[in-house]
Amino acid sequence: MNQRNESVEMDNQLAEFSDRILNDEETARAEGLTGELADLEKTVLRLNAAASQEALNEAQSKRMLLRLKERMRREQEEKAPFWKRFFNPQFGFLVVAAALTLFLVVNAPAVVNPDLSGTATSKSGVYVAAGVLTLFMAAYWLMRKK
Amino acid sequence: MQNNSPHQQEISDEVLIRRYLNGEVEVFDLLYYRHLPKVHKRVRYVIPPNDVEDVTQEVFIAAVKALPSFRGDAKFSTWLRTLTNHKVAEYYRKRSRKQEPQIAALTETLAHPDNLSFHSVEERIYLQRALMSLPENYREILLLRFAEGLQFNEIAEAGNRNLEATKSLFRRAVTALRHCLEE
Structure with missing residues (x-):
């Protein structure tokens, strides 16, 4: 019974010591203590000191949240179906711009040498296409991801 | 850490999770x-x-993915703690295939010595190695008290033990840790 009381007493003392250390009420045990309890208290001090450095600060927490969100966004995108990843407004502009460029390239001889095609209609069509292409490129530029 | 209003701080985790699952994604920041x-x-x-930051991120990524399956049977903090322990175990499983994690950590720290001194890293590594070699219930009680700052009565409640048994377990855990550190 006596031994049990001693054991419980030691449990309580070590628990109280840990509480004081964690509450910053005590930074180290008084010098000269020996015995099992003193050794355990030293272990508690080592354990407490180990991770008390480099606690998180606000800037670090914010940066970690941003990184987390960025990663979640990327994972979400990777999970999205193939067509959904590409069919966004930006991609739409690119497709239209490519089609118009192709149209201009095909009709380019008509502009350089009007005798080849001969009609004024095709010539004005090319100018309209060039204008639309410029507008699309301007819109694309404004919508690009910054 | 973050300037949340007192009202927001009063909102329970469970309510925030329900709101998040109902589409209020911004409440995730609070959690x-x-x-x-x-x-x-x-x-x-x-x-x-x-690797601390990466593993921490892994925990939250896993939490976000698993939130729809969170039923609220246990407290969110308990659920997150289990998830953290899984991610730590996963880290050691993966790293042990390549190189012993502690040795890798020392090598990496020596390559980037700006943050921590060699001595403090060495001490941390000894402690980490000792902690990871402890039986799970010993490691858990030490982490609950030192890492999470739970009071002994809260630890007792969480582990369905009485206070006396909890303090006794704590002392046995510290004793085991001391032996590991001496080896």
Whole structure:
């Protein structure tokens, strides 16, 4: 019974010591203590000191949240179906711009040498296409991801 | 950590999770800032310094993915703690295939010595190695008290033990840790 009381007493003392250390009420045990309890208290001090450095600060927490969100966004995108990843407004502009460029390239001889095609209609069509292409490129530029 | 209004701080985790699952994605920030310090500190106790941030992020990524399956049977903090322990175990499983994590940590720290001194890293690594070699119930009680700052009565409640048994377990855990550190 006596031994049990001693054991419980030691449990309580070590628990109280840990509480004081964690509450910053005590930074180290008084010098000269020996015995099992003193050794355990030293272990508690080592354990407490180990991770008390480099606690998180606000800037670090914010940066970690941003990184987390960025990663979640990327994972979400990777999970999205193939067509959904590409069919966004930006991609739409690119497709239209490519089609118009192709149209201009095909009709380019008509502009350089009007005798080849001969009609004024095709010539004005090319100018309209060039204008639309410029507008699309301007819109694309404004919508690009910054 | 974050300037949340008192009203927001009063909202329980469970309510925030329900709101998040109903599409209010911005409430995730509240949950994140509320639990980040404890998760980060728990990870810091058992993971080499250079990998602490990555493992912490892994925990939250896993939490976001698993939130729809969170039923609220246990407290969110308990659920997150289990998830953290899984991620720590996963880290050691993966790293043991390549190189012993502690040795890798020392090598990496020596390559980037700006953050921590060699001595403090060495001490951390000894402690991490000792903590990871402890039986799970010993490691858990030490982490609950030191990493999460739970009081002994809270630890007792969480583990369905009485206070006396909890303090006794704590002393046995510290004794085991001391032996591991002496080896």
